Amino acid sequence: MTIKLKITLWFTTFMILLSAVVFAFIAFFTSSTASQELRGKLTGLVDKNSREIELDDGELEIDDDFVSFKDGIHCLIFDQDGSKITGYSPDGMLEREPFRDGAIRQVQVGLEPYLLYDRLLPVSRSKSIWLRGIVPERGGGVDTAAVNRAVLIALPLLIVLAAVGGYLIAGRSLQPIKEIGKTAEEISKSGDLSKRIAVDGSGDELQRLAEIFNRMFERLEANFELQQHFTSDASHELRTPLSVILAQCEYALEDVTGKEELYELIGVIQKQGYRMSHLIESLLSFTRMEQRTEAYSFTRIDLSALVLSVCREQEGSGERGITLTGEIQPGIFLKADGALIVRLLENLIRNGYRYGRERGKIRVSLSEAGGTVRLSVADDGIGIAGDELPKIWNRFYRVERSRSAAKGKGLGLGLAMVKQIVELHGGRIEVKSEPGWGSVFTVLFKSAG
Numbered sequence: 001m002t003i004k005l006k007i008t009l010w011f012t013t014f015m016i017l018l019s020a021v022v023f024a025f026i027a028f029f030t031s032s033t034a035s036q037e038l039r040g041k042l043t044g045l046v047d048k049n050s051r052e053i054e055l056d057d058g059e060l061e062i063d064d065d066f067v068s069f070k071d072g073i074h075c076l077i078f079d080q081d082g083s084k085i086t087g088y089s090p091d092g093m094l095e096r097e098p099f100r101d102g103a104i105r106q107v108q109v110g111l112e113p114y115l116l117y118d119r120l121l122p123v124s125r126s127k128s129i130w131l132r133g134i135v136p137e138r139g140g141g142v143d144t145a146a147v148n149r150a151v152l153i154a155l156p157l158l159i160v161l162a163a164v165g166g167y168l169i170a171g172r173s174l175q176p177i178k179e180i181g182k183t184a185e186e187i188s189k190s191g192d193l194s195k196r197i198a199v200d201g202s203g204d205e206l207q208r209l210a211e212i213f214n215r216m217f218e219r220l221e222a223n224f225e226l227q228q229h230f231t232s233d234a235s236h237e238l239r240t241p242l243s244v245i246l247a248q249c250e251y252a253l254e255d256v257t258g259k260e261e262l263y264e265l266i267g268v269i270q271k272q273g274y275r276m277s278h279l280i281e282s283l284l285s286f287t288r289m290e291q292r293t294e295a296y297s298f299t300r301i302d303l304s305a306l307v308l309s310v311c312r313e314q315e316g317s318g319e320r321g322i323t324l325t326g327e328i329q330p331g332i333f334l335k336a337d338g339a340l341i342v343r344l345l346e347n348l349i350r351n352g353y354r355y356g357r358e359r360g361k362i363r364v365s366l367s368e369a370g371g372t373v374r375l376s377v378a379d380d381g382i383g384i385a386g387d388e389l390p391k392i393w394n395r396f397y398r399v400e401r402s403r404s405a406a407k408g409k410g411l412g413l414g415l416a417m418v419k420q421i422v423e424l425h426g427g428r429i430e431v432k433s434e435p436g437w438g439s440v441f442t443v444l445f446k447s448a449g
Contacts, residue, residue, distance in 0.1 A: 003170075004170045008166050008167040041071055042104065042115055043104065045075060046132075050131050053066065053129065054123070060085070062077070074135070075133050077131055080127065090134065094107060094114060097116060099118045099120070100118055101119065101120040103117070112136060112138070114135065115134070115135050118130055119132075176206040176207065176210050180210060187217070241275045245269050252266075283413070296424070297338075298337055299335065303334040303375075304328050304329060304330045306341060307328055307364065308326065308328050310345045310346060310349070311326040311349075314346065320358050320359070322356045322358075323361050324364065325363050325364070326364045326365070327364070327365040327366070329366055332368045334425075336425050336445070340425070341425075343421065344422065347415070348414075349364065351415065352377055357381050360381060362378070362379050363377075364377050365378075374442060374444055376443070384433040386433075392415050426445075427445040
């Protein structure tokens with residue numbers, strides 16, 4: 001059963017129940033209104049006739065305006081002993097009913113209900129008469145049966161019209177879902193993630209659903225392209241040391257003439273092996289971090305002491321005559337994994353050493369203000385062009401100037417890993433750079449107090 005049919009069935013069922021309630025209400029209201037109207041007519045006619053009777057010279061005189069029958073209402077006159085003076089009734093039993101002054105009551109004769117209304121009229125000090133009005137309860141006033149028949153005919157027609165209209169409206173409303181399914185099927189068959197669902201601009205929930213799917217397709221497309229680049233770059237990075245190892249092994253097996261030359265070849269192979277091992281380890285760490293498959297220990301750490309310790313370890317390297325200085329605000333704490341923060345800071349400092357200018361400077365600063373921890377690493381190196389900045393976070397991405405400045409020194413994973421560590425801690429990273437003047441990487445965290 002399709003969703004459209006389900007919606008139509010639920011809507012039709014609701015309409016049937018609603019119609020039943022409406023019919024019951026109309027029947028009750030009509031019956032109540034008819035009964036009130038009939039009672040009003042009965043009492044009105046009896047009260048009017050009571051003014052048309054008088055005693056003249058000891059004789060009862062009935063005026064010509066006296067109405068004995070009108071709108072199904074019978075009006076009879078009895079003496080005070082209960083003997084009928086004038087008028088007729090639908091059934092003789094109704095004339096023998098006891099008199100009750102000023103009361104409307106129902107009397108059942110066979111299967112027919114009647115309403116009776118009595119008035120006691122004193123015509124002299126010693127003489128009174130009874131005026132009685134009689135009307136069939138189902139025979140006067142509003143024709144409730146006709147009203148009920150009209151309602152019973154009209155409501156089913158309305159239900160049918162509502163069901164057809166609901167079916168058409170449901171089909172039109174669910175059209176975007178068909179488009180979503182059609183686009184997803186086309187993507188599944190063709191593998192083309194660039195396809196998008198057409199958005200009609202209605203602003204309803206289905207449009208928002210279509211927009212969510214479009215954003216999902218965009219992200220899948222971007223991730224798929226990134227995965228392709230990653231696979232290609234990883235293969236390229238691993239192929240180079242592997243080719244060197246194979247070439248050295250072949251040379252060692254065929255052309256080595258002495259022990260010293262053999263040791264030299266083994267050293268080259270070992271160096272390339274270390275490079276491959278470092279690459280594989282970095283890839284594994286990056287993948288575990290990206291997929292959140294490794295458990296990390298987030299505790300309240302003294303970030304000031306940790307940054308100071310890393311700076312002291314790194315300043316001793318003294319690569320290319322570059323000096324490392326620190327401006328560390330004491331007493332800053334952060335809820336974080338200490339090992340990952342160390343790796344983040346080491347990667348940024350090594351990046352400064354790798355791409356800094358000869359005898360240049362690296363400045364590490366740590367401060368806290370307004371509940372935000374700011375950790376920055378600045379260098380005065382070769383810098384990065386503006387159009388390259390968005391790409392530096394991609395895995396294996398290295399700008400050409402960086403490669404020429406530090407050939408063979410980087411894998412292109414450091415900044416990508418830094419970004420992953422920052423996101424894992426709920427922070428963000430910013431970079432400002434100008435070619436020839438250096439770069440400033442700034443990491444912002446929420447303080448742990």
